[in-house]
Amino acid sequence: MKETGGHSLKLEGGEEVADSIKRIVSAGIPVMGHLGLTPQSIYKFGTYNVRAKEEAEAEKLRRDALILQEAGCFAIVLEKIPAHLAQVVSQSLHIPTIGIGAGPHCDGQVLVMHDMLGINNEFSPRFLRKYLNLHEQITGAVQQYIGDVKSQDFPNDKESY
Numbered sequence: 001m002k003e004t005g006g007h008s009l010k011l012e013g014g015e016e017v018a019d020s021i022k023r024i025v026s027a028g029i030p031v032m033g034h035l036g037l038t039p040q041s042i043y044k045f046g047t048y049n050v051r052a053k054e055e056a057e058a059e060k061l062r063r064d065a066l067i068l069q070e071a072g073c074f075a076i077v078l079e080k081i082p083a084h085l086a087q088v089v090s091q092s093l094h095i096p097t098i099g100i101g102a103g104p105h106c107d108g109q110v111l112v113m114h115d116m117l118g119i120n121n122e123f124s125p126r127f128l129r130k131y132l133n134l135h136e137q138i139t140g141a142v143q144q145y146i147g148d149v150k151s152q153d154f155p156n157d158k159e160s161y
Helices: 015-026 039-045 055-071 083-092 134-150
Strands: 009-012 031-036 075-079 097-100
Touching: 009 015, 015 031, 015 055, 031 055, 055 075, 055 083, 075 083, 083 097
Parallel strands: 009 031, 031 075, 075 097
Antiparallel strands: none
């Protein structure tokens, strides 16, 4: 963490990672939990669909959130779960929740910058609001650069030593 400038870790999962979280926190490293859709564990679920729509999975998520809090997490990311479930979970905890596709009732919200700025044009879940379309601008700039190189306009005399 010192070498990378990190301030904390984010671990995906619930009860199955609780012992690891306890050990990491006891070593003085803050941990944020992550429940719901867990992108680093996508092969476990095999899909990017909304998580915890069925009662059994929703109950596990509620239980896991309390376990993560008890294990020492300072906050929990709730990703791509029903808004009403995120509200129930958020109200049951004394640590903050950060939502990404989990509705308005979390304590904070996050969007991936590349998605929000429209750099990634192939990912468009319902919860994503694009504030810019940088994909189009970047593509145009790269095409112009390629054209300038091919026509030998770049680099020109002013851009050379």
